Amino acid sequence: MIRTRYLLAFFVFGSVLSPGLAQTKYPPRAETLDVTIRYRIRADRDERVRQFRQLEANLKSLEFAAFPKEDADLDILDPSAERFSGTIPSKNVLKLLDDPRVQTILFAPAGYTYPDSVEKPVSVRIGIPSGLPPRDQQRLHSQIVDRLALLGFREAISYDTRGNGLIRGSIPYGNLGRLVKDLRREPAGWFLPDQQPEFLPSPLREVLPIRWVEVVPNADFTYHQPPIVAPERAAITPDLRAILDDPAEKLKPLRVEVMLDRPVDDVQLSRVRTRLRAGFITPAVNPRTKFADPISATVEGGIGHVITINFPVGADAERLLEVPGVIGLRLPRAGFETVTPFATDFAPGKAADLLNASRFDQLHKLGYRGQGTRIVIIGSEFPGITDLIGKDLPANTLFIDLTTELTLTLDPQPPVANRVSGGLAAARAAHLVAPDAQLVLIRIDPTAFFQVLSVSRYIRGDTSYSEALQSRISELSLKAETLRRQYLEAVAEYQRAFQSFSDDPAPRARRERAKADLEVLIEERKLLTTWINRTNTLHESLTALHGSQVLINTLVWETGYRLDGLSEMSQIIDQTFAGEADRVVVTRSATRPKFAVRPVWVQAASPRVGSVWGGPYIDLDETGIMEFAPPASPLPPEAWTRELNFLGVRSLDGNTTGTLPMGRKVRLNIQWREPHDPNSYGTREAFMPLRLRVFRQYDPTGQMRASDELQEVARSVGGPYRVSAQQTYGVYEQIVEFTVPEDGSYCVRVDGARDYDPILPALKPDMEITPRLFVEFLDTPPTQGRPVFTSFAPRDVGVGIPGDAKSALTFGATDAPNSIDYTGLTGGGTGVALLTKPDLLVDGMFDTGTGLGGPGLSAGYGGGAAAVLVGGGVPPGELLRWTGIRPGGALMLTEDWLKMVPPRK
Secondary structure: OHHHHHHHHHHHHHHHHOHHHOOOOOOOOOOEEEEEEEEOOOOOHHHHHHHHHHHHHHHHHOOOEEOOOOOHHHOOOOOOOOEEEEEEEHHHHHHHHHOOOEEEEEEEEOOOOOOOOOOOEEEEEEEOOOOOOHHHHHHHHHHHHHHHHOOOOEEOOOOOOOOOOEEEEEEEHHHHHHHHOOHHHOOEOOOOEOOOHHHOOOOOOOOOOOOEEEEOOOOOOOOOOOOOOOHHHOOEOHHHHHHHOOOOHHHOOEEEEEEEOOOOOHHHHHHHHHHHHHHOEEEEEOOOOOOEEEEEOEEEEEEOOEEEEEEOOHHHHHHHHHOOOEEEEEOOOOOEEOOEEOOOOOOOEOHHHHHHHHOHHHHHHOOOOOOOOEEEEEEOOOOOHHHHEOOOEOOOOEEEEHHHHHOOOOOOOOOOOOOOOOHHHHHHHHHHHOOOOEEEEEEOOOOOOHHHHHHHHHHOOOOOOOHHHHHHHHHHHHHHHHHHHHHHHHHHHHHHHOOOOOOOHHHHHHHHHHHHHHHHHHHHHHHHHHHHHHHHHHHHHHHOOOOOOEEEEOEEEOOOOOOOOOOHHHHHHHHHOOOOOOOOEOOOOOOOOOEOOOOEEEEEOOOOOOOEEEOOOEOOOOOOEOEOOOOOOOOOOOOOOOOOEEEEEEOOOOOEEOOEOOOOEEEEEEEEEEEOOOOOOOOOOOOOOEEEEEEEEOOOOOOOOOOOOEEEEEEOOOOOEEEEEOOOEEEEEEEEEEEOOOOEEEEEEEEEOOOOOOOOHHHOOOOOOOOEEEEEEEOOOHHHOEEEEOOOOOOOOOOOEOOOOOOOEEEEEOOEOOEOOOOOOOOOOOOOOOOOOOOEEEOOOEOOOOOEEOHHHHHHHHHHHHHHHHHOOOOHHHHHHHHOOOOOOEOOOOHHHHHHOOOOO
């Protein structure tokens, strides 16, 4: 049994290292090469003469022409002579090694100009012995690289090793000639090597390490120098560090997410508010009154281990790292839209055809049209909504702009240019299938995930003020107190000024100034009353959400919070919304239990197919570099390793190019979960921190340089950032951001090593992790495409947050022609194997007049369908089981169930 398992492992590992998998392109060698040959003839005089003549004959047959050499005719008799130098056609250079007397060769293009200093590097390609068992071959490769490092050799980045039979890098010119010697005896002193060959490890001890060395022109292996980050700033993510390092940007107001070492609760929020009022107050001149009003940093919301704080001056945020319990700072993570504009040449289907295909038109004929139900739809934008209510949408449609709670004046945030929002598309789709249901459209800020939590609380009957509204009330109270004091001072000054009615310029100017100041303060008091009324009105409209039967969320979060259904939002959905995950029995009957009625959460799946990679961490060769695919999977075209994942851009029509445009800002984020043993020795820091490195391919065509020559352009600095630390596990993220320096082909690599040195080796943990890597453009409209992985990009990496909740009814779009941007990701997450997601599929390509399609449109239709069923008496937690709809399939009512539905009275 042991032997069988060993042979299987041998076969799997061998498939990784097989030279036949390499697809590297090399430029042609120069026609003529300068070559140095080291040979060895160990024989007596006559035998040496015979072998020397034979060697010369072999070299002549390969068209080798020796350089003139003084006393060259004596080499035939000199037992210490072992070098030939000359020229040879490039087609014959490696044939020199067929002669058993030839030990090592060094060659370069004829007439190659070497550096003028012995310290300058020379790029080389080194061939080493091959044919050993895979594990031994890899060990030999590592041993030779370590030995070369003693000579100043620097290995190239993620190059094609040809089954660990090739080494690439650079070496100081002064040590180039030493590569022709036996590396086992290098470096050497005057008489003896630093280490005797018989004491070297196997297999290096038994084989000649280097067979050939090629000097590679135009191969400048430059090494990236990452910026130095002070240890105390390592907990700040790169995007926030960039703002805090900008002298102008850091003085502007800034919203920051603060990561804590424990989940947020009311007590903790109260302590944070008190600390902010005490130590983070900034005076600011009111442009209307010209008085200096104190402005405090405020808590906007909290969810999980994250609190969102708004700072009047962004530079103050860094001081929070001194607060106990704060483990990191970052900019707010934005939710992504789940709709995509239709391709210009695509004609969407008719809405009536979708109603007919799903058989909901038959329910309409029976009188079930969503009467008595209310559908809440969350979106980032609802353009032109005031003109659509009463026309394309029901007259009783309500619109709540929740972005108003994020400003002191409770004014709505201005619309974001080029934002493609799924809110209106989902609303029209819901109205299509449930025309008699009431719609409540709620606009949120995509960077305020806590607002989704607030909406869910109001729907469940929580009447308390949200964190943001509490902050507004505190600000308005402080504003009222300041304004009262300023008003009393202005009245006193007014009375003093009008004690004199002299027409002299000074008294007259004083009276005018006092009157103007008082009038401004009176207007300011009116504005304050308006802002207070807005606060009350917003809160009343939110509390009226209680009793809504269906909530549709069109936004999805890919990073920043725990994946695999573990985020606080996903857990709240499982515990308080309709589903089977956590149902509360409201009767004592053991045979006929009755469950509490809960609203249905309808969620759109993430449409970012190709922008996400996820899977198990694989490192079969134990180099500390993650492999993006198992060894049995085929390599993509023009790839030479599974350790690199190349990037590209996918346009709206679904076409993908492998070139990143210059100037685009790219962010890569990887999240993973590690198990923690609460009874073991160790900390809550990452046992296995992952690092991200980004490379540019010099010449993908291989015409001028080898296609596996890479230049590092960015790497993660700081982190990893702890998203959550539970009793039994921790969730971590690592981030790298870079601006594309020039048009070209770029790839990412994940480095991982167990960064943990316990006191006892037996305490060293051994674990399996399943990372999820996400790539995005920053500040780029969706019309310009989005970044994708062109090498490895599985689709079953999770539908995103909060669609990964078991009780969320997650909708994906059915496949669309010529594009996969209208479909959605699948699966509950990289760490969840048996959860089927999406729950249902709906055609995401029908016409709603918005020109948008995708899972967001499907979720809108699915939410309307849920409202029709709930309004018809189907229990919210039993929508699929009662109607016979197959989970994971298309939303389609069965004929058998429709036959049992009576007409609505």
